[in-house]
Amino acid sequence: MLSYIGKRLFQLIPVLLGMTFVVFMMIRAIPGNPAQVILGQQATPEAVAALNAKLGLDQPWYIQFFSYLKGIFTGDLGESMRTRLPVADEIWPYLAATLELALFAMIVAVVIGINAGIISAWFQNSWFDYTAMILALVGVSMPIFWLGLLGQWAFAIELQWLPTTGREQVRDPVSAVTHLYLLDAMLNGRFDQLWEVFKHLILPGLALATIPMAIIARMTRSSMLEVMRSDFIRTARAKGQKMFWVVYKHALKNAIIPVLTIVGLQMGMLLGGAILTETIFAWPGIGRYIYDAINYRDYPVIQSGILVVAFFFVMINLIVDLLYGVIDPRIKYD
Amino acid sequence: MRKGKLWSAALIMLLVLSAALAACGNDDGKEGTASGDGEKSSGKEKTLVFGRGGDSTSLDPSRVTEGETFKVTVNLFETLVNFGEQDTTIQPGLAKEWETTDDGLTYTFHLEEGVKFHDGTDFNADAVVANFERWAGGDAEKFPYYSSMFGGFEGDEEAVIESVTAQDENTVVFKLKRPQAPFLKNLAMSMFAISSPEAFAKGDDDYERNPVGTGPFKFVEWKANDSITIEKNEDYWQEGLPKLDKVVFRSIPDNAARLNALTAGEIDLADGINPSDGEKIENDSNLQLFERPSMNVGYLGLTVTRPPFDKKEVRQAMNYAIDKQTIIDSFFEGRAELAKNPMPSSISGYNDEIEEYEYNPEKAKELLKQAGLEDGFEMELWAMPVPRPYMPDGTKVAEVIQSNLADVGIKAEIVSYEWATYLDKASKGEADAFMLGWTGDNGDADNFLYVLLDEDNIGSNNYTYFKNDETHKLFLEAQTEVDEDKRNELYMKAQEILHDEAPWVPLAHSTPLLGGAADLTGFKPHPTGSDLLSNVDFK
Numbered sequence: 001m002l003s004y005i006g007k008r009l010f011q012l013i014p015v016l017l018g019m020t021f022v023v024f025m026m027i028r029a030i031p032g033n034p035a036q037v038i039l040g041q042q043a044t045p046e047a048v049a050a051l052n053a054k055l056g057l058d059q060p061w062y063i064q065f066f067s068y069l070k071g072i073f074t075g076d077l078g079e080s081m082r083t084r085l086p087v088a089d090e091i092w093p094y095l096a097a098t099l100e101l102a103l104f105a106m107i108v109a110v111v112i113g114i115n116a117g118i119i120s121a122w123f124q125n126s127w128f129d130y131t132a133m134i135l136a137l138v139g140v141s142m143p144i145f146w147l148g149l150l151g152q153w154a155f156a157i158e159l160q161w162l163p164t165t166g167r168e169q170v171r172d173p174v175s176a177v178t179h180l181y182l183l184d185a186m187l188n189g190r191f192d193q194l195w196e197v198f199k200h201l202i203l204p205g206l207a208l209a210t211i212p213m214a215i216i217a218r219m220t221r222s223s224m225l226e227v228m229r230s231d232f233i234r235t236a237r238a239k240g241q242k243m244f245w246v247v248y249k250h251a252l253k254n255a256i257i258p259v260l261t262i263v264g265l266q267m268g269m270l271l272g273g274a275i276l277t278e279t280i281f282a283w284p285g286i287g288r289y290i291y292d293a294i295n296y297r298d299y300p301v302i303q304s305g306i307l308v309v310a311f312f313f314v315m316i317n318l319i320v321d322l323l324y325g326v327i328d329p330r331i332k333y334d
Numbered sequence: 335m336r337k338g339k340l341w342s343a344a345l346i347m348l349l350v351l352s353a354a355l356a357a358c359g360n361d362d363g364k365e366g367t368a369s370g371d372g373e374k375s376s377g378k379e380k381t382l383v384f385g386r387g388g389d390s391t392s393l394d395p396s397r398v399t400e401g402e403t404f405k406v407t408v409n410l411f412e413t414l415v416n417f418g419e420q421d422t423t424i425q426p427g428l429a430k431e432w433e434t435t436d437d438g439l440t441y442t443f444h445l446e447e448g449v450k451f452h453d454g455t456d457f458n459a460d461a462v463v464a465n466f467e468r469w470a471g472g473d474a475e476k477f478p479y480y481s482s483m484f485g486g487f488e489g490d491e492e493a494v495i496e497s498v499t500a501q502d503e504n505t506v507v508f509k510l511k512r513p514q515a516p517f518l519k520n521l522a523m524s525m526f527a528i529s530s531p532e533a534f535a536k537g538d539d540d541y542e543r544n545p546v547g548t549g550p551f552k553f554v555e556w557k558a559n560d561s562i563t564i565e566k567n568e569d570y571w572q573e574g575l576p577k578l579d580k581v582v583f584r585s586i587p588d589n590a591a592r593l594n595a596l597t598a599g600e601i602d603l604a605d606g607i608n609p610s611d612g613e614k615i616e617n618d619s620n621l622q623l624f625e626r627p628s629m630n631v632g633y634l635g636l637t638v639t640r641p642p643f644d645k646k647e648v649r650q651a652m653n654y655a656i657d658k659q660t661i662i663d664s665f666f667e668g669r670a671e672l673a674k675n676p677m678p679s680s681i682s683g684y685n686d687e688i689e690e691y692e693y694n695p696e697k698a699k700e701l702l703k704q705a706g707l708e709d710g711f712e713m714e715l716w717a718m719p720v721p722r723p724y725m726p727d728g729t730k731v732a733e734v735i736q737s738n739l740a741d742v743g744i745k746a747e748i749v750s751y752e753w754a755t756y757l758d759k760a761s762k763g764e765a766d767a768f769m770l771g772w773t774g775d776n777g778d779a780d781n782f783l784y785v786l787l788d789e790d791n792i793g794s795n796n797y798t799y800f801k802n803d804e805t806h807k808l809f810l811e812a813q814t815e816v817d818e819d820k821r822n823e824l825y826m827k828a829q830e831i832l833h834d835e836a837p838w839v840p841l842a843h844s845t846p847l848l849g850g851a852a853d854l855t856g857f858k859p860h861p862t863g864s865d866l867l868s869n870v871d872f873k
Binding site: 173 | 381383388391392399473474475478481482539542555557558559560561563582584585586587588590591592594595597598600751752753754755757758759761793794
């Protein structure tokens with residue numbers, strides 16, 4: 001088991017290196033000079049040249065690439081061209097904001113998605129099954145910005161239950177410790193703030209959860225249907241077990257593996273792909289951070305931001321692979 | 335049997351869902367207050383939340399060129415002289431009065447006494463000198479605006495400022511190498527605000543996140559990409575100001591979401607309101623609409639180095655072919671002034687005698703015929719990918735222009751790139767015709783005409799590559815002419831030439847909109863886009 005993890009981690013190195021190289025080349029292929037963008041429309045040509053030299057952009061690309069790599073191995077992710085801060089220092093608050101939102105969205109998606117999938121499979125071709133699957137289809141195809149703005153209008157403006165945007169009540173801000181605001185509010189013993197922060201999570205969390213929820217529900221349903229037809233289920237029923245236990249214990253355990261794969265992949269998507277949700281809900285997360293960096297041609301931030309997201313992505317996949325073995329002892333690691 | 339089970343299962347799910355939704359409800363029994371509507375003005379603290387499109391890059395205004403920074407710093411720092419409340423006239427600031435010698439080479443400023451920086455150190459003549467020495471000793475990368483407004487840094491041939499000296503505790507003398515007409519206007523710009531020398535001595539990069547000025551508000555906290563909080567400066571030198579206790583600048587990138595936050599009462603002020611939402615705000619009794627005085631121009635630039643736009647007749651034909659009024663009525667909701675010159679009418683030196691190119695397709699065809707293009711031609715029309723204060727919807731405006739051009743036989747293909755790419759390619763002269771605009775920095779004609787249309791700025795802000803010896807001479811002469819009337823004459827003349835040469839199709843001078851809570855008082859939007867909030871209060 002440990003040697004398997006070690007091997008997997010070792011395999012990650014070439015993957016992340018290759019990705020770093022591809023990203024490095026891609027962002028340099030898009031037109032637009034970072035110095036010109038940073039200095040704005042008012043910049044003089046001299047200023048642009050001076051900044052290019054200072055950022056090392058006048059060097060050949062391979063020299064730039066190797067000095068970046070050298071930095072990574074010493075824990076230096078480069079310095080943001082725009083804010084002049086080390087990326088390693090400034091990235092955590094963005095990452096924390098996204099993690100908090102993505103985890104919340106994933107929990108919602110898993111709880112509702114798996115249960116809806118199970119019930120749909122259990123009562124196949126019932127009205128619930130049809131309704132759930134139509135809703136899942138709608139959920140997958142609904143543009144997130146439309147859903148998000150609609151949610152703001154309904155729950156914030158009309159019903160006045162929830163806030164429209166942001167992470168906290170800015171008139172009474174959370175003092176950040178870990179930058180995971182739910183945790184920070186608890187650490188500061190401010191349970192009124194905890195409630196506020198939770199309320200700010202709901203709308204963007206639901207908007208972000210819609211697509212994975214729909215995918216998980218459909219996956220669970222088809223996987224469950226397959227298992228429900230197997231012999232051991234018939235045996236369990238014949239032994240007079242309650243249907244509920246048959247479904248939630250025997251069938252689910254055998255049906256969950258492909259669902260888990262989807263959950264892992266979707267979680268990775270949520271980490272980097274929440275740009276639209278983060279834009280609509282003014283959520284200061286890492287998707288938005290990288291998106292802004294692309295607009296500013298802030299090379300170190302784009303490179304390191306994507307690298308960090310990719311690292312999480314592969315780690316989640318590793319955890320999913322390990323969970324297979326926990327759920328199904330027949331799966332062996334070698 | 336199965337049916338019954340399904341019903342109960344469905345019921346359980348419904349219960350769980352409704353419980354979750356109910357939990358989101360207000361539990362304090364206060365009816366009709368949005369959750370975002372905390373203690374605004376009824377409580378002890380008066381906090382204004384200002385929603386805007388993006389975060390600041392830095393809080394040291396001398397280091398950057400982008401407006402989101404100045405929106406905050408104008409409230410933290412002060413300049414020697416100020417702009418007027420809603421115009422760009424020159425008013426006393428940290429200097430209560432000043433004299434200029436007749437040759438325009440020496441400026442003597444008498445400073446306000448007893449003013450202190452937020453860190454408790456004294457503001458005096460030495461502090462002013464230290465600030466200018468810091469900038470003059472920097473480089474274009476560090477202080478980008480300093481060189482573009484004052485000609486260069488210490489030791490540069492082109493630098494305007496020769497020396498800045500402290501005559502006594504409260505008197506500063508500026509000596510210039512050559513007269514500079516907009517000198518005072520430049521000094522009033524946000525980026526030349528006076529910082530505490532003790533604070534920036536600790537390191538320029540550190541200072542960007544720990545700003546110390548003399549302004550009505552002090553810096554409290556910055557949560558990147560989220561919010562910047564500033565609070566009342568209790569020792570502010572102007573009696574009775576500021577009226578608010580706290581201001582929070584929130585970044586809400588999406589225009590529709592920002593309007594939602596304003597409607598829900600979570601923010602008290604929002605800029606970047608779409609023209610199409612103006613009426614909605616006017617009709618909402620909880621909100622009020624603010625119009626920012628216009629100091630911008632939106633235009634269609636014609637790259638004169640690319641045929642057929644090297645021919646004057648073709649450029650003039652483009653001017654006759656485009657129906658500006660329809661564009662303004664449709665996409666600016668009428669909240670814009672039709673443009674005939676490269677700068678708005680509020681700027682001193684504006685030539686109102688110019689007769690605009692009326693919408694006249696027949697005349698356009700005639701001119702094309704003169705240029706030997708009676709069968710028209712094909713071109714690329716570059717449309718802006720992002721909304722800007724001077725151009726709310728580039729793509730849609732481009733579609734109107736496209737159909738106007740089709741009427742006179744010109745086939746235009748609409749092209750668009752991501753914003754940074756767009757600017758980069760256009761500045762290299764790769765576009766036939768491109769949409770762009772400009773918001774003025776200091777309300778001076780030089781900041782529009784010379785910056786956008788002089789040969790000195792080809793490759794930076796003159797994207798049309800337009801070059802003209804006569805206008806070049808006029809612009810340079812006007813830069814050193816200190817007599818306002820004579821200077822205005824030079825600009826009037828230049829505008830005549832520009833009108834005839836037609837390197838642009840000037841489209842509109844828009845009125846940017848802001849929305850605010852109905853109980854907000856004393857808010858006066860400034861044409862530069864940086865709003866001083868010291869007089870703002872809640873009823």
